[in-house]
Structure formats: structure tokens, C-alpha cells
Amino acid sequence: MSAPDVLVVGAGPTGLTLALQTHEHGATVRVVDRRSEAFRRSRAMIVHSRTLECLRPLGVTAALLERADRSPRAQLHLGSRVVDVSLGEAAMRSTPYPHLTMVRQADVEEVLEDALLRRGVEVEWGVGLDALDVVGERPRATLTSAGGHELATPRYVVGCDGPASSVRNAAGIAWDGGAYRQEIVLADLELEADLMPDVLHVVAGRTGLLFLFALGEGATWRLLGTRPARDGDQPFGQPGEAVPVADVQALIDDAGLEAQVREMPWSAQVRLQHRVAREFRHGPLFLAGDAAHTHSPAAAQGMNTGIIDAVNLGWKLAYADHAGPALLDSYDHERRPAARQALALTHTVFFAEASTHPLPQLLRGRMLPLLAPLLPVMLRQPRAMAAVITLLSQPWVRYPGSALSVTDGFLARGPRPGDRLPDRVVTCAGRQTRLHDLTASPGVHLLLARDAECAELDRLGPRVTGHRIDSWPGTGITAVRPDGHVGFRSARSAGALTAWLELVGAT
Numbered sequence: 001m002s003a004p005d006v007l008v009v010g011a012g013p014t015g016l017t018l019a020l021q022t023h024e025h026g027a028t029v030r031v032v033d034r035r036s037e038a039f040r041r042s043r044a045m046i047v048h049s050r051t052l053e054c055l056r057p058l059g060v061t062a063a064l065l066e067r068a069d070r071s072p073r074a075q076l077h078l079g080s081r082v083v084d085v086s087l088g089e090a091a092m093r094s095t096p097y098p099h100l101t102m103v104r105q106a107d108v109e110e111v112l113e114d115a116l117l118r119r120g121v122e123v124e125w126g127v128g129l130d131a132l133d134v135v136g137e138r139p140r141a142t143l144t145s146a147g148g149h150e151l152a153t154p155r156y157v158v159g160c161d162g163p164a165s166s167v168r169n170a171a172g173i174a175w176d177g178g179a180y181r182q183e184i185v186l187a188d189l190e191l192e193a194d195l196m197p198d199v200l201h202v203v204a205g206r207t208g209l210l211f212l213f214a215l216g217e218g219a220t221w222r223l224l225g226t227r228p229a230r231d232g233d234q235p236f237g238q239p240g241e242a243v244p245v246a247d248v249q250a251l252i253d254d255a256g257l258e259a260q261v262r263e264m265p266w267s268a269q270v271r272l273q274h275r276v277a278r279e280f281r282h283g284p285l286f287l288a289g290d291a292a293h294t295h296s297p298a299a300a301q302g303m304n305t306g307i308i309d310a311v312n313l314g315w316k317l318a319y320a321d322h323a324g325p326a327l328l329d330s331y332d333h334e335r336r337p338a339a340r341q342a343l344a345l346t347h348t349v350f351f352a353e354a355s356t357h358p359l360p361q362l363l364r365g366r367m368l369p370l371l372a373p374l375l376p377v378m379l380r381q382p383r384a385m386a387a388v389i390t391l392l393s394q395p396w397v398r399y400p401g402s403a404l405s406v407t408d409g410f411l412a413r414g415p416r417p418g419d420r421l422p423d424r425v426v427t428c429a430g431r432q433t434r435l436h437d438l439t440a441s442p443g444v445h446l447l448l449a450r451d452a453e454c455a456e457l458d459r460l461g462p463r464v465t466g467h468r469i470d471s472w473p474g475t476g477i478t479a480v481r482p483d484g485h486v487g488f489r490s491a492r493s494a495g496a497l498t499a500w501l502e503l504v505g506a507t
């Protein structure tokens with residue numbers, strides 16, 4: 001096999017997305033995973049709207065949404081009160097996905113793997129990275145499978161190999177942070193209980209929140225609970241030893257839910273940590289997803305952040321040959337601060353959800369039940385719900401200080417370079433459409449105001465698509481990167497556009 005441009009180590013959601021994004025932007029890619037088969041039990045159950053937006057140009061969102069619950073409902077159990085919440089009517093603005101989306105991680109992985117297969121990229125299961133070094137500028141990776149050892153020499157290696165990343169260890173990158181004093185208990189189970197079916201149940205107990213998702217694998221319910229961490233040396237973030245039924249029943253009883261475990265085909269404890277790699281890039285070696293940052297499950301950030309890392313990095317690896325060094329450097333500059341912010345968010349939510357500190361205990365055990373009569377009114381405020389769900393979705397991630405964010409001249413209104421492109425209604429070629437519809441294909445998109453002159457338009461290569469926006473008066477030009485962030489904006493001339501296209505390798 002000839003050396004691919006990119007070797008992706010790990011075929012979790014991050015590695016699969018990275019392979020797809022890299023391939024769609026023109027590079028050759030190889031994906032290996034030491035697991036012997038694709039299926040594994042899901043951990044993540046929630047995909048946020050920003051993640052769906054990022055995946056849309058890769059043509060996988062429709063398949064994901066087919067498997068998802070797009071109008072999930074929840075019941076909050078607060079002492080003896082039960083409060084109904086509709087999570088599908090969040091009324092988030094400026095996104096094609098204004099709802100919370102519940103879908104199993106196994107489904108996300110299957111949809112991504114299918115998309116790769118349709119493009120002729122087959123994940124190599126049962127192939128592990130055993131050793132890695134860099135000679136000159138070229139990585140040398142030793143891959144081991146049942147067939148023996150093999151030396152691979154790709155241009156770049158991306159470690160999407162989870163929290164215990166072999167790529168990160170081989171690159172000698174520090175892993176800052178620590179372990180949590182709590183751990184997660186996961187269980188697929190049948191319950192003897194008077195619970196509304198097909199609804200997410202959240203039970204606020206004094207010792208933490210208990211979740212019952214109607215998304216069990218081989219059972220009706222998937223339980224997620226928190227308890228003080230036990231001693232053990234199982235890998236962090238991965239489902240470990242099975243948990244006795246009595247322990248799961250104790251979690252349910254402590255939360256105050258009247259339910260008896262009838263059957264429990266599967267369970268696992270999961271040790272948790274909060275860490276961020278000190279570099280996301282070391283020469284031709286990159287880290288993405290849990291290999292670069294690892295979280296508690298609170299606020300559902302891990303898989304979502306990993307997918308966004310992959311969408312940020314994939315096109316850059318594919319365009320790097322035609323670009324200056326700033327393109328690949330920008331990955332660490334953009335994504336490490338974003339990962340730190342996501343980590344801070346999960347840390348705060350996990351403290352409120354699961355900490356045994358007296359303050360969150362008081363809030364969960366005493367204050368929430370007292371607030372219960374007010375909650376239905378508060379939760380029925382679409383704006384309040386939208387604000388919370390939007391916060392979790394990360395549309396606040398911006399790259400204004402990135403070397404790839406270039407402004408030419410004075411800009412009055414609208415998104416700035418580095419911002420996510422909002423999904424506004426515009427008129428293009430005589431018909432009304434939305435910006436995210438126009439930009440829903442791989443590559444760079446140029447949005448030209450009605451009177452903008454753009455000499456480059458005739459010389460654009462296959463990496464750039466131009467759109468004339470009739471409803472935008474003036475002469476402005478906006479360039480949108482393949483990850484949906486504005487890269488360049490000019491109020492007038494197109495001179496600086498050529499330099500920007502060269503900067504990102506899109507010429």
C-alpha cells in the first residue's frame with residue numbers, strides 16, 4: 001500500500017469524522033483501530049446543533065437525524081413532584097437544528113463509518129499503533145495486527161485514540177489535569193416502575209443526578225448515575241467492570257425513585273478525569289478528541305468537541321500542501337482554547353450535578369424540590385430553554401485571534417472573521433435560501449454582495465464555490481471556511497482575497 005497523506009489512529013467519532021473531512025477535501029487517508037469490531041456500547045447520547053451544522057457538508061446529518069429523537073421530552077423528578085420538559089421546542093435561532101438531538105454514540109459511529117465506506121475508505125479494525133517516531137519530518141508508525149507488524153510512513157498522523165492516546169505518549173506531550181473523585185455507573189436495564197415510556201427521566205437526588213435514557217442497548221432503559229470513585233486501575237473514560245445489581249438498586253433508592261431493577265443485561269463503572277494536552281500538534285503529529293481533551297459526561301461535550309476538532313483539522317491537512325505554515329499552526333491556536341472552555345463548562349456542570357460538596361447537595365436535595373412549582377413556568381419559556389441548549393452547543397466558539405481570520409477594510413455589521421457563519425435567510429440567484437444551505441458542501445464558499453467585483457471568480461479552482469447574494473447590497477466579500485467559520489471579510493476590493501485563499505491553500 002502506498003503511503004497515505006494522513007494516518008488516523010482510532011475510529012471513534014473523532015477519527016471517523018476526521019477521516020471523512022480529510023478525504024472530502026482531497027487527501028488520501030487510512031484509518032486504523034485496534035478494536036476487533038466496530039460495535040461497542042454507546043457512551044454519548046446527545047449531539048448538539050453546532051455539531052450537526054459542522055457535519056452537514058459531509059452529507060451525514062440526514063442519516064443521523066433519521067436515527068435520532070429530535071423532539072425529546074424529559075421528566076424531572078424533584079422529590080415527590082414530577083415536572084414535564086419538552087426539549088424539542090427549544091426555539092434556538094439562526095440554526096437549521098433548533099432542537100436537542102438524542103442519538104446513541106454507536107449510531108453516530110455507524111453512520112460515519114458507512115459514509116466512509118461509500119467513498120471507498122474502509123476502516124481497518126484489529127490494527128493497533130504500537131510505536132511512533134518522526135524521522136526528519138516524516139512520521140514512522142509501527143502498526144500491529146493479527147497479520148504481524150507493518151511500518152507506515154504517512155505525511156501526518158492524527159491521534160484520535162482516546163484518553164490513553166499512544167500518539168500523545170509517543171509525542172511526549174504533557175497531559176494536564178487530574179482525576180475526579182466521582183465515577184459514573186452505566187447500566188442497560190428493565191425496571192419495575194411506574195415511569196412514562198420514551199421519555200428521559202432525570203432524578204435529583206441528594207448524592208447526584210440520576211438519568212434514565214429511553215435509549216438502552218438491548219434493554220428499555222440506559223441508566224447513568226454518579227457515585228464516589230472506587231479504587232482501580234481501569235482506563236479512564238472507558239466502560240470498565242460490571243456493577244452488581246445491588247449497587248445499581250442502591251443508586252436508584254438513594255435518588256428517591258420508586259423503581260426496582262428487574263433485569264440488567266449490561267453495566268459498567270467508568271472512571272473520570274479532566275485533562276487537556278499541552279499541545280495539540282507536535283510537528284507532523286496531531287491530537288484530536290479525547291486524546292487531546294477529556295471531560296466528565298456532564299453537559300455532553302466530549303464527543304461533540306471531538307467532532308468539531310476533526311472538522312477543524314481535516315480540511316487543513318488536505319490543503320496544507322498549497323498553504324503557508326499558518327494553516328496547520330492554526331489548529332492548536334484555535335482548538336486548544338476552545339477545548340479549555342468546554343472543559344470549564346463540563347467541570348462546572350459536573351460540580352452542580354454530582355459533587356458531594358454541601359452546596360450542590362443542598363441545591364439538589366432541598367432547593368430544587370422547593371422550586372418545583374415554579375419550574376414548569378420557567379421551563380416553558382422557549383427563550384430560557386434555548387439559551388441553555390445553545391450554551392451547550394458551543395456556537396460561542398470563535399477564532400477572532402487566529403492567523404486565518406482576516407479583515408480587509410472597515411466592517412459595519414455582520415459576522416466577523418473567526419465567527420461561526422449564522423444561518424440567515426438570503427436571496428441567491430433569484431430565490432430565497434439560507435446561508436447554511438448554500439454552504440452545505442465541502443470546500444471554501446465565497447459570498448459576494450450584490451455589487452462586489454471579484455476578478456478571482458473566473459479563476460477559482462475546485463476548492464472554492466462562489467455565490468452571489470442578491471439581498472446583500474454593497475460590494476462586500478465574505479469567505480467561509482470548510483468548518484463553517486468566516487475566514488475573510490472585505491467591504492470592497494478583492495485584492496486581499498487572493499492572499500487569504502493562498503494562506504489557507506484554497507487556490
Ligand SMILES: Cc1cc2nc3c(=O)[nH]c(=O)nc-3n(C[C@H](O)[C@H](O)[C@H](O)COP(=O)(O)OP(=O)(O)OC[C@H]3O[C@@H](n4cnc5c(N)ncnc54)[C@H](O)[C@@H]3O)c2cc1C
Nearest residue numbers: 010012013014034044045046129161162289290302303304
Ligand atoms: C458515560 C459517558 C457519557 C457520555 N455522554 C456524552 C454525550 O452525551 N455527548 C458527548 O458529546 N460526549 C459524551 N461522552 C464523551 C464521549 O463518549 C467521548 O468524548 C467520545 O467517545 C470521544 O471520542 P473519540 O473518538 O475522541 O475517542 P474514543 O471514543 O475513546 O475512541 C478512541 C478509539 O481509538 C482506539 N485506539 C486507542 N488506542 C489505539 C491504538 N494504539 N491503535 C489503534 N487504535 C487505538 C480505540 O479502540 C477507540 O476505538 C460521554 C462519556 C461517558 C463516559
